[in-house]
Amino acid sequence: MNLSSEDVAKVALLARLRLGPEELATYTEQINEIIHYVEQLQQVDTAGVEPLAHGVEVRNVFREDRRHESLPREQALGNAPKRNHEAFLVPAVLQ
Amino acid sequence: MDPLGATISGLLDGFASGAFSSEEAVRAFADRIEAHNGKLNAVLDFDPAHALEQARAIDARRAQGHDLGPLAGVPIAIKDNICRRGELTTCCSRMLASYRPPFDATVIRRLHHAGAVILGRLNMDEFAMGSSNETSCFGPARNPWDLERSPGGSSGGAAAAVAASLAPTALGSDTGGSIRQPAALTGVVGLKPTYGRVSRYGLVAFASSLDQIGPFGREVADVARVLSVIAGRDPMDSTSVDRDVPDYLAALESKPDRPLRVGLAREFFSEGLDPEVESAIREAARVFEAEGATVSEISLPNSKHAIPAYYIVAPAEASSNLARYDGTIFGHRAEDFEPKTDAEKDLPALIRMMMASRAEGFGPEVTRRIMLGTFVLSAGYADRYYVQALKVRRLIRDDFDRAFQNVDVILGPTSPVPAFKVGEKLSDPLAMYLLDVYTGPANLAGIPGISLPGGLTKSGLPIGIQLQAPAFAEETLLRAARIFERATDWHTKRPGLV
Structure with a gap:
């Protein structure tokens, strides 16, 4: 497996990251190095082994479906980079 | 006082x-x-x-x-x-x-x-x-x-x-x-x-x-x-x-x-372990024996896969968790998100705002891990990398389960090396990742671990010893740690900072 800089640019777009040309070259090299290193896992025989998503497996944790207090609007908006009196503001979504 | x-x-x-x-x-x-x-x-x-x-x-x-x-x-x-x-x-x-x-x-x-x-x-x-x-x-x-x-x-x-x-x-x-x-x-x-x-x-x-x-x-x-x-x-x-x-x-x-049963994994003493750290671990084993514990060799054959598995699982989860930082609800938002390349001209302003905000907000290591995680989860590669890493993760946990049938705690190094110089490893991400070789397995398996002062190098730097125990056996873990602490005085050493 070897990723080209086009592959890495595609990953950057998927990850919503903007890379300059120099960064793209650096990350392509570094990510290839890491991918080559983790490639060794392909040698491990995992036939019949179930994937383990959590070390301590907890299943079906339920709680009462009850209404409770939620964050007041002013606090919810408190960290907004851009807002008006009632909403988060973002660049136009529909053109 | x-x-x-x-x-x-x-x-x-x-x-x-x-x-x-x-x-x-x-x-x-x-x-x-x-x-x-x-x-x-x-x-x-x-x-x-x-x-x-x-x-x-x-x-x-x-x-x-x-x-x-x-x-x-x-x-x-x-x-x-x-x-x-x-x-x-x-x-x-x-x-x-x-x-x-x-x-x-x-x-x-x-x-x-x-x-x-x-x-x-x-x-x-x-x-x-x-x-x-x-x-x-x-x-x-x-x-x-x-x-x-x-x-x-x-x-x-x-x-x-x-x-x-x-x-x-x-x-x-x-x-x-x-x-x-x-x-x-x-x-x-x-x-x-x-x-x-x-x-x-x-x-x-x-x-x-x-x-x-x-x-x-x-x-x-x-x-x-x-x-x-x-x-x-x-x-x-x-x-x-x-x-x-x-x-x-x-x-x-x-x-x-009954006496504490301490396990020492043979895989711990591998290439890359600093000799002074190794001596401290062997000495710690002698301390436990002198305090009445039994020390036996165990094996964690899959522990050598922990770092590659960790550096798939952790970035995968990180790429998903850090998707929330997109400049909309909280966190940094870029002022300037005008297209910088022809390719960006086709992207909606909202996407460009998110990309510019994330590029400005995240440093290189975070960016690298988000990229790595996004890649190992992406269509066509998830089975090869992410799912395989989760299977290896189970093998790593099974190793611990097996070992803990015969021992109460596992003794080993915490870090393969004592403190290194600022700047020494920053330019080589993989060398930095390898420092987690003895600690990553416990996170993958979910089990508790503790690091204790266990010596000083000849040049006067602290050496840590690690104990690990089965899930929810913190009482055993802490008691074992206390046995070592009671018998040694490394925890009383302080840096001569003036």
């Missing part, structure tokens, strides 16, 4: 006997921070006013004879990724430079309830991604044993602060070794509890199936006391486990009916 040199037990005794008040203790630590933090960069923008006010309130309640909590008046510093209402919580990232959470993490609520005094926030690697505290947007923390060296990471500020007596105890978080490795490199005690033992509510998520909050202290009793306060089920974290919280402090001196 001097509060600066005291353990939590010593502080509580001092408060009870009237040797000093909580306010005097907080003032002593505040002065110490003022005097030494400039060279350590462990504590971030500390204003003692609020801590002093909290301490005075506790002192007043004590004077009135009220029942006080188990940590009443004890100052504790907090890693910068644990949310405190209205206080900056930045993960040492430009992305969260002005973030003030509207809520307290559950551990913070529990500390307040126990009467602890929050002493400020601590430097760390950006979003806890790093093993040297060098990826922090506030610059590296320094190791008090040698200011040219790193205190380790990601909880480097916490370890440096406790080692240099800027705080008697601290909370950190451990995703692949981020409590234990810096504890080892600075000669303090650091505990990573079992996954699910401590609520993660309010811990800024890095890799949700691996992250766990835990304490730093000067001695085993310190971390036992703090764990007793922060452990327990929390309805706000569905992965926190509903099990009784024992009195961990009482467990330290309890006498089990």
Whole structure:
């Protein structure tokens, strides 16, 4: 497996990251190095082994479906980079 | 009696006997921070006013004879990724430079309830991604044993602060070794509890199936006391486990009916292990035997796969968790998101805003891990990388399950090397990742681990020894740690910082 800089640019777009040309070259090299290193896992025989998503497996944790207090609007908006009196503001979504 | 040199037990005794008040203790630590933090960069923008006010309130309640909590008046510093209402919580990232959470993490609520005094926030690697505290947007923390060296990471500020007596105890978080490795490199005690033992509510998520909050202290009793306060089920974290919280402090001196069984994994003594660290581990095994424990060789054959598995699972989860930082609801937003290339001209303004905000907000290590995680989860590659890593993860846990049929705890190194120089490993991401070789497996398996001071190198740097125990066997883990501590004096060594 070897990723080209086009592959890495595609990953950057998927990850919503903007890379300059120099960064793209650096990350392509570094990510290839890491991918080559983790490639060794392909040698491990995992036939019949179930994937383990959590070390301590907890299943079906339920709680009462009850209404409770939620964050007041002013606090919810408190960290907004851009807002008006009632909403988060973002660049136009529909053109 | 001097509060600066005291353990939590010593502080509580001092408060009870009237040797000093909580306010005097907080003032002593505040002065110490003022005097030494400039060279350590462990504590971030500390204003003692609020801590002093909290301490005075506790002192007043004590004077009135009220029942006080188990940590009443004890100052504790907090890693910068644990949310405190209205206080900056930045993960040492430009992305969260002005973030003030509207809520307290559950551990913070529990500390307040126990009467602890929050002493400020601590430097760390950006979003806890790093093993040297060098990826922090506030610059590296320094190791008090040698200011040219790193205190380790990601909880480097916490370890440096406790080692240099800027705080008697601290909370950190451990995703692949981020409590234990810096504890080892600075000669303090650091505990990573079992996954699910401590609520993660309010811990800024890095890799949700691996992250766990835990304490730093000067001695085993310190971390036992703090764990007793922060452990327990929390309805706000569905992965926190509903099990009784024992009195961990009482467990330290309890006498089990049979000798402790210590396992030493043959895989630990591999290439890359510093010879002085290796001697310290072999010596620790002799100490356990001299104290009546049995030491036997065990095998963890899949532990050699832990680092590659970890560096797939952790970035995968990180790429998903950090998707929330997109400049819309909180965190950094770029001012300028005009297209920079022809390709960007076709993207909607909203997407360009997100991309520019993330590019400005995240440092290189965070960017690298998000990219790596996005790749290993992407269509066509998820089975080959992510799913295979999860299968290997089960093999790693099965190894531990098998080993713990014959031993109570596993003894080994915490870090393969003692403290390294700032700048020595930063340019080589893979070399940095390999530092997690002995700590990553416990996070993948969910089991608890503790790092203890276990020696000094010839050049005077601390060496950490690690003990690991089965899930929820913290009582056994802490008791075993205490056996070693009682028989040695490494935990009493302090850096000659002036």
